[in-house]
Amino acid sequence: MTNDISKFTVRIDADLLKKFKIVADYNARSANRELEVLMKNHVTKFEQEHGKIEIE
Numbered sequence: 001m002t003n004d005i006s007k008f009t010v011r012i013d014a015d016l017l018k019k020f021k022i023v024a025d026y027n028a029r030s031a032n033r034e035l036e037v038l039m040k041n042h043v044t045k046f047e048q049e050h051g052k053i054e055i056e
Contacts (some may be wrong), residue, residue: 010035 014019017031024034047053 009042020034021031024031027034029037
């Protein structure tokens with residue numbers, strides 16, 4: 001795994017984004033960090049069910 005940081009643009013409903021930012025703030029995270037945590041948890045769960053995803 002590399003430590004490269006990639007940019008990722010998301011199109012999202014404005015009200016959902018506002019709510020998401022409130023949740024992130026509640027968790028003492030930025031919206032970016034909150035999304036990263038959710039994505040990592042989702043990938044971990046997927047790998048537990050389907051096996052490790054190999055990255056080339």
